[in-house]
Amino acid sequence: MRYLVAANWKMNKTVAETLEYLEIFLPKVEDINVVDIMIAPSFTALASASLKLEHSNVKLGAQNMYYMDKGAFTGEISPLMLTELEVDYVIIGHSERRHIFGEKDDLINKKMISAVEHGIRPILCVGETLEERELGKTLNVVERQIRTGLAGIEKDLIYIDIAYEPVWAIGTGVNATPQQAQEVHRFIRSLLNEISKGNDEKTRILYGGSVNDKNAKELIKEPNVDGFLVGTASLDPNKFFNIITEVLEV
Numbered sequence: 001m002r003y004l005v006a007a008n009w010k011m012n013k014t015v016a017e018t019l020e021y022l023e024i025f026l027p028k029v030e031d032i033n034v035v036d037i038m039i040a041p042s043f044t045a046l047a048s049a050s051l052k053l054e055h056s057n058v059k060l061g062a063q064n065m066y067y068m069d070k071g072a073f074t075g076e077i078s079p080l081m082l083t084e085l086e087v088d089y090v091i092i093g094h095s096e097r098r099h100i101f102g103e104k105d106d107l108i109n110k111k112m113i114s115a116v117e118h119g120i121r122p123i124l125c126v127g128e129t130l131e132e133r134e135l136g137k138t139l140n141v142v143e144r145q146i147r148t149g150l151a152g153i154e155k156d157l158i159y160i161d162i163a164y165e166p167v168w169a170i171g172t173g174v175n176a177t178p179q180q181a182q183e184v185h186r187f188i189r190s191l192l193n194e195i196s197k198g199n200d201e202k203t204r205i206l207y208g209g210s211v212n213d214k215n216a217k218e219l220i221k222e223p224n225v226d227g228f229l230v231g232t233a234s235l236d237p238n239k240f241f242n243i244i245t246e247v248l249e250v
């Protein structure tokens with residue numbers, strides 16, 4: 001399986017800053033062809049980033065999208081707007097979308113279906129809060145998020161990636177230990193296998209939550225960790241490159 005190392009820049013970097021980053025980053029990774037690399041900049045930087053990435057080995061991602069093609073949905077971005085810019089990936093159901101903006105499983109499911117229909121590879125984000133973990137509900141929460149997120153597209157799992165991102169680990173500097181990640185990743189792999197009837201061999205299970213160039217090496221060694229979704233550490237081209245290097249060495 002080809003690993004994926006993905007950057008989620010969240011609400012950071014202007015167009016100028018995006019281009020500045022790519023000037024530094026692209027030459028560093030131009031010879032890397034054994035792992036997939038993706039960057040999800042802000043919506044306003046997508047068009048410029050798309051031109052810049054056109055002849056590169058770095059894929060372009062969006063951080064969100066609405067599921068309808070067009071219409072009266074003030075402030076939303078449609079899949080057609082993303083495919084026009086040759087966006088390859090879209091992050092769906094990120095915990096900040098779920099917890100700050102109130103996205104529910106059924107909306108996330110509609111977005112997942114729409115992304116697959118439009119040929120944009122969705123990364124479905126799942127993960128428990130600290131409270132849910134302390135109550136022993138981690139696997140139940142993850143199972144619910146995955147079953148509802150993938151409802152109706154179980155046969156399309158080869159076009160989908162999953163990111164396990166425990167909410168308590170996102171942006172906190174406290175990553176899940178390799179053992180904690182592995183426990184959930186193993187569970188997700190068997191769940192995917194069951195719901196896709198074995199058709200999940202191309203579905204990567206990424207880990208996200210305070211991944212940096214210090215902890216990446218240990219996390220990626222775990223058998224069911226197939227890459228990373230990186231927030232904070234991806235904002236620095238050198239740190240992001242170092243994380244990719246750790247993945248290459250596995």
Ligand code: PGA
Nearest residue numbers: 170171209210230231232
């Ligand atoms: P973080 O963010 O690396 O800053 O924890 C990860 C994410 O939210 O995808």
